Amino acid sequence: MSDDRPSISAADRHYQSLLSGLTSLRRSSLLLELGAALILGLGVCLGLASVWIGVEALFYLPPTTRLSLGLTVVLGSVAALCYYLFRRLSGRLSLSGFSRYVELRCPELGERLISALELWRQPIARQLYSADLLAATVIDADRTLEQIERRAILDPRRLMRHARFLALVILVGGLALTLSDDMAAALYRCAHPLTPFIREPRTRIAIHPAPLEVIKGEDAVIGIHFSGDRPRTARILRRESDTALWQEEELVVDRADSLTYTFPGVKRSFSYRVHAGDGQSPVQHLEVIDPPGVQRLRLTYHYPAYSNLPVRLEEESGDIHSLAGTRVDLEIVASKPLSSATLVLDDSLRRPARVEERRAFAHLQIDHSGHYHLELVDAKGVGSRNPIRYTIDLIADAAPQVAISDPGRDLDLPENMQVLLAVEAVDDFGIGALTLVHRVNEETEERSPLRFPPGREVNLAHLWDLSATDLLPEDRIYYRVEALDNDQVSGPKMGVSREYVLRFPSLYELYEETTRAQEKSLDELEALAAEGRQASDYLEQMRRELLREEELSWEQKKELEATLGREAERAEEVEELAQELQETVEQLEENGLSSEEILEQIAEIRELMSQVITPELREALEQVQQALENQNPTELAEALRQFNEDQRAFQERLEQTIALLEQVRTEQRLEAAVQQAADLEERQARINEELEQEAASERLQMQEGSLQRDTERLQRELEELSQAMSPFSEETAEQLSALAEEMESRDFSGRMQEMIERLQATPNMEARRLGASLEGDLGELSASMKQLQEEFVAEQKQMLASDIQRAMRDLLRLSHRQERLLDDTRSLQQAPSPDFAEEQFALMQSVGQVTEQIGAVARKTLSLERPLAATLGYALRGMQEAAQHLGQLEARGAVQPQSTAVQHLNESVLLLRESLDNLAQARMPSSFGEAMQKMLGLSEQQSQLNQATQQTFGEGQQPGGKGLDPRP
Incomplete structure (x- = not known):
């Protein structure tokens, strides 16, 4: 056997491949035919069913006939399906039969497929035929089958034709059911083949919507649909109760398939139906629904906290009148249960309300005027109609x-x-x-x-x-x-x-006011004294005339009466001047324009003036007047003699008073000149200081101009005072005159005018130079003016230093006591005893007493450190807080204030030591008291001390109602 012969093993593989391919093709062919059969059967079934439904629609079949036709449709469809399957599948169920079907569909196989299947596995075939030939046939059949397309064997066109048939049947049947109400009704009856149906009228009536609900007062619209025989006219019947008669209205249909009918303005519910041709609709009910409404509206006003207004409830009206920031809670009681409620503010902002059955709750924050209304929706979705619009009136909060x-x-x-x-x-x-x-x-x-x-x-x-x-x-x-x-x-x-x-x-304005008052009093006293001298001479003349002639003429009597009356008035005027002098003393003391020594002298003079009018003088005047009325020359002469003696004594005391007043006025003028000189120096120094800190300003120019005018006044005052001082002290007068000449020689006024002009220029270095020069010269002037008081200054400084040292010792002792009390308070493990509070109050009062002592020193000197008053005030405040805590038996709360008090007491001691240094370095202590300090704008120390003392001792009560402990 040659090498190109097919081997037996290869033929077996192709044979197995051939069997596998045929098996797969047969399975696909069977599925394809089965699907086509099912589609065809379904189409036949639907077609027969359509015929069945059509017959039912035409003849309204009884149940038995309807059922029989239905069974016929089913059986016919099954029979058609079986017949089709038998025809199409016979001869394809076996593999050999299917191979012959394939040979018919594919002639190119040339019966090789059948030969391969029938001969390859037959042993006898191998004896009758060549094995190589059989193997070649098998291989060739397998290869040819693989090359053949499946569509040549499995033709889907039959399936598609059946599908189109089914679609056509479905389309026709669907259109029939959609377009014909009879077909749709027949389908329903065929779906219930055993149910007996009454034949419907030829005219069928449908109403929609049904049943119908409408809101009271609105129109109700219904749609009436006619099918079957369409009528020309129809009748609509309605009644409001089952016992009422039907009210009928005829409608023109004109064979239309539908129409719309409107029940206008429905007020009450009723039933209705429609008649047309031989058909009538079922009785439908139209229900009238009342829209929800507000039965009661309760407003609760919660005013803003700052107004302190109580909560207010209002039910009379829904209008809101309130302040901005008020929260208004609304409780709405509706006429029926609600599904929702909405508060609409200004027709734009909508706020949902919380709903509970017939109640709804909402709130408003009032921030502007406007309006609001309520929209209510009941459980059926019916909303309120024409809601009431309520006003929101914002009440303005007026300015204070x-x-x-x-x-x-x-x-x-x-x-x-x-x-x-x-x-x-x-x-x-x-x-x-x-x-x-x-x-x-x-x-x-x-x-x-x-x-x-x-x-x-x-x-x-x-x-x-x-x-x-x-x-x-x-x-x-x-x-x-x-x-x-x-x-x-x-x-x-x-x-x-x-x-x-x-x-x-200014100091000069105050001085001029008091000087004018004093000069006025002095001038009046001098006038009264001169008038007294004339009166004394006249009375002595009258007495002698009376002794010589023993009788006075009528004119002389009247003149004497007038003189005596004037003497009485003069005595009253002296008393009035004494009162005016008292007012002058008070004004001087208030303005600080004189030393305490001068004020005491003026007070003594005022007391002397009050004693000028003695009781004896008044009694002598009354005796003269009485003797004049009795017309007894002897008694009148004696009375005139006695009165003249008393009047001379009165005149002497009055002139003595005038002399004392002139002396005190001169001393006061000297005191005022010293103050004015010091004031000029201080003001110039202040201007220089401000000039160093900032550029020249119009205010500085005005201040320098005022200083210039006051300097000129002081120069004139020194010249006048030099003349006034001559009768009292020639040396002092010469010194004053020399100071006035020195002021003129130094040209204070001209230099100040130059400085004013320099202040207008930039830069102002020349103005600063002039200011420094003026400040130095004014300082020398002030020092010269104070030379007359050196001994007094030394004495005062020694006294003040002693007072400050005593205050330092007292504060140091009190600080030690406060520290011991602080340590005792810290060590407490339980509530303190009342002794702690009493000790703390005693310490506080003692510090207050020392504070008053320091205040007395502050009224005499400016050397005290400025922070001293505030430091003592803080110490007193801490001691007061500690005393309050101890009085309430709170030891822990008292520790911190006690510690603060100790700290400030120690600081006060240090400040007093610095104040003592200041006093030692000061050129002069102030001897003008608190008034002068305030006049110069330097009374801050005393004010702070007073304020601290007043704040600390204002209450004056311990816990439990006891007063302050007087113990030191």
């Missing part, structure tokens, strides 16, 4: 009103640099803040908050201390009070009081 009732006018700043302000403010809901606003001249305003008890009406007394303000003579302080209400919603509104002016008078 404020006034300064005291002093309530423009006035001069007093010597103590303190002004008691009485402030009255009122607001409809409460004052939130009071602010004292002031400015010096045209400078920047400063604002100081005022403390006051809260309320709608505030009456506040505020002691305004301006001692710390840097003021110069002729400065103006413009002040007012601003009030803010407590509106925390829309913002506080402001009320402003009238603006008033405080004038800071």
